[in-house]
Amino acid sequence: MRKLLVLIALLFIPVGLAAKEGPRPVTVLVGIDGFRADYLERGHTPRLAALAKAGATGPMRPSFPTKTFPNHFALVTGYRPDRNGIVGNSMIDPRRPGVMFSLGNASQALDPFWWNEAEPVWITAEKAGLRTATMFWPGSEVAIQSRRPSDWMRFDQNVTNVQRVNTLLDWLRRPASLRPAFATVYFDTVDTAGHRFGPDSAEVNAALAEVDARVGELVDGAAKMGVAVNWVIVADHGMRQTDEARVIQLDDLIDRASTIVVEGGPYAAIEPAAGTDNRVADALLKPHAHMTCARKEDLPERLHYGRNPRVAAIICIAEPGWTILSGPAPYPVTGGAHGYDNADPDMLALFVASGPAFAKGATLPVFDNVAVAALLRAVLGLPEDAAADGKLADVRGALRR
Numbered sequence: 001m002r003k004l005l006v007l008i009a010l011l012f013i014p015v016g017l018a019a020k021e022g023p024r025p026v027t028v029l030v031g032i033d034g035f036r037a038d039y040l041e042r043g044h045t046p047r048l049a050a051l052a053k054a055g056a057t058g059p060m061r062p063s064f065p066t067k068t069f070p071n072h073f074a075l076v077t078g079y080r081p082d083r084n085g086i087v088g089n090s091m092i093d094p095r096r097p098g099v100m101f102s103l104g105n106a107s108q109a110l111d112p113f114w115w116n117e118a119e120p121v122w123i124t125a126e127k128a129g130l131r132t133a134t135m136f137w138p139g140s141e142v143a144i145q146s147r148r149p150s151d152w153m154r155f156d157q158n159v160t161n162v163q164r165v166n167t168l169l170d171w172l173r174r175p176a177s178l179r180p181a182f183a184t185v186y187f188d189t190v191d192t193a194g195h196r197f198g199p200d201s202a203e204v205n206a207a208l209a210e211v212d213a214r215v216g217e218l219v220d221g222a223a224k225m226g227v228a229v230n231w232v233i234v235a236d237h238g239m240r241q242t243d244e245a246r247v248i249q250l251d252d253l254i255d256r257a258s259t260i261v262v263e264g265g266p267y268a269a270i271e272p273a274a275g276t277d278n279r280v281a282d283a284l285l286k287p288h289a290h291m292t293c294a295r296k297e298d299l300p301e302r303l304h305y306g307r308n309p310r311v312a313a314i315i316c317i318a319e320p321g322w323t324i325l326s327g328p329a330p331y332p333v334t335g336g337a338h339g340y341d342n343a344d345p346d347m348l349a350l351f352v353a354s355g356p357a358f359a360k361g362a363t364l365p366v367f368d369n370v371a372v373a374a375l376l377r378a379v380l381g382l383p384e385d386a387a388a389d390g391k392l393a394d395v396r397g398a399l400r401r
């Protein structure tokens with residue numbers, strides 16, 4: 001009888017231990033496009049608020065320009081746009097004359113040429129033997145260094161937030177050997193509502209509530225499966241109210257044929273059409289109401305911007321709330337926008353880190369978003385990249401001691 005009891009005990013102890021330790025936590029990076037830091041205080045996001053309370057949170061400073069692609073890539077590489085190569089949502093490169101990169105131009109946006117200047121964390125993780133999976137993240141569908149995450153999806157805005165959540169949950173449900181160690185999911189609806197209706201609209205509040213419900217489904221779904229998750233929930237930038245009465249028209253300063261306006265809106269990237277055209281510089285490099293222009297080499301150091309050959313010759317930054325246009329607006333000006341100086345408090349972005357790896361109830365002072373890559377590496381057990389712009393020291397307070 002005693003022998004039998006010992007045998008039964010031996011049989012059960014390892015199982016018991018395994019159940020107690022549980023599988024290795026998965027790190028999930030959630031990107032909520034355009035979720036301004038202070039949206040968290042509005043009362044429409046109880047699930048995010050609960051994660052923040054149980055974890056670490058704080059306002060996060062985006063990199064300049066405060067646009068989607070440059071900041072999504074800064075978050076996962078630890079390099080600011082000037083060094084990660086994604087210097088704008090639209091950009092040009094003297095090594096590719098006559099061609100423009102833009103979000104909607106798949107032939108360029110999916111070409112590794114534009115993305116090979118920095119290594120995203122999913123590549124570092126895959127190289128280290130960790131499986132990764134991305135349910136959308138700018139750059140994750142591109143064969144950077146000829147590699148992609150083990151699971152990835154071609155971006156399609158029509159894939160609903162519910163579908164995105166269910167895809168991620170399906171990945172977490174896999175047996176441990178096939179389950180990703182690192183995964184991402186991306187939601188664009190808060191940004192879209194912010195652009196169309198402005199940051200203070202009922203539509204933004206509804207989008208916040210909807211995305212919060214999806215985050216809740218992720219958290220509940222993982223808990224139900226018994227999969228521990230380190231959640232890192234971030235935004236790329238904030239949002240600011242704009243209107244038609246606050247427009248700077250470049251046509252009033254220089255004839256349109258003389259310039260290539262690579263990007264317009266809250267900031268403008270302007271290249272003289274004829275490389276040596278001093279008239280463009282003369283027209284722009286002087287004081288203007290509601291806009292500051294500088295040659296890229298003369299931008300303030302705090303912007304960390306202008307050394308990359310992809311940055312256009314002249315960068316103009318609108319006063320927060322103003323819009324720089326070249327001719328008719330390509331989209332309605334009234335609503336919300338981002339792209340301003342990253343010192344604008346309305347550009348501050350959401351940051352929440354919650355899970356077994358993170359401090360409980362920590363509030364961080366404002367930090368630069370490039371530190372997120374260092375945090376992800378630390379949680380995944382990957383070495384810190386000493387050459388990166390983002391330092392783990394800036395977010396160490398988010399880690400459990």
Ligand code: AMP
Pocket residue numbers: 033067068069089103104136137138139155157188191192
């Ligand atoms: P922005 O113009 O900076 O507001 O960019 C936000 C938009 O980028 C979203 O509305 C998405 O439709 C779009 N977007 C996000 N991820 C991708 C992607 N991987 N490929 C193409 N477009 C994207």
Ligand code: ZN
Pocket residue numbers: 033034067068069191236237
């Ligand atoms: Zn964005």
Ligand code: ZN
Pocket residue numbers: 034068191192195338
């Ligand atoms: Zn946007």
